[in-house]
Amino acid sequence: MSLTPAFDIGIWNAWVLWALQMISMIVPTLFMSDEAKSRAKRAAQFMPFSDMKTKIVALSTHLVIMPFSIIYSIFLPLQLGAFWFYAGLAVFLAAATLNFLATKSFADTPVDQPVTGGVYRISRHPIYLSGFLLNLSIGIACASWVMVLCAILWIALWQMAVPAEERLLIGQFGDAYRAYVTRTPRWIGIAK
Numbered sequence: 001m002s003l004t005p006a007f008d009i010g011i012w013n014a015w016v017l018w019a020l021q022m023i024s025m026i027v028p029t030l031f032m033s034d035e036a037k038s039r040a041k042r043a044a045q046f047m048p049f050s051d052m053k054t055k056i057v058a059l060s061t062h063l064v065i066m067p068f069s070i071i072y073s074i075f076l077p078l079q080l081g082a083f084w085f086y087a088g089l090a091v092f093l094a095a096a097t098l099n100f101l102a103t104k105s106f107a108d109t110p111v112d113q114p115v116t117g118g119v120y121r122i123s124r125h126p127i128y129l130s131g132f133l134l135n136l137s138i139g140i141a142c143a144s145w146v147m148v149l150c151a152i153l154w155i156a157l158w159q160m161a162v163p164a165e166e167r168l169l170i171g172q173f174g175d176a177y178r179a180y181v182t183r184t185p186r187w188i189g190i191a192k
Helices: 015-029 034-044 052-074 083-108 126-141 145-173 175-183
Strands: none
Touching (some): 015 126, 052 145
């Protein structure tokens, strides 16, 4: 891995992985009910975090890290044929599958209930986890420490913002979400 790999605009650059990740999120929404689309639209708007620090942390993932990694990926060639590429591709497939299943679970859950089924049974935040895995997979597939650093920053910032989001969800869903928090790890396999 190098800190600054050779840049080149091409078809087989990391942007392909970003595009496939977005497709894995869009496909389940095509089959959503109107009620589920309404829920998704509300969730897409930033939650009304009560403190400015949490708002800044949450916004920085979407307004700094994500745009940077998307733009950077346009110029970042995949290391086709190298070990790094295949290792990154395996991580990417896990990210895309997790993203697809999380979006599907979100779409299948009634609006008045917390999302606790499907992949949400093993992680309370599989969409944030898939964002981490996506950036990590690009870093590995392109042999880029910059993208690995983006992945680490992504998950570290969400680790700071998620408690405020969970407090909002407890306020919205009460005991149902409290019970969910006690039985489901925040990240896969990492118990409270």
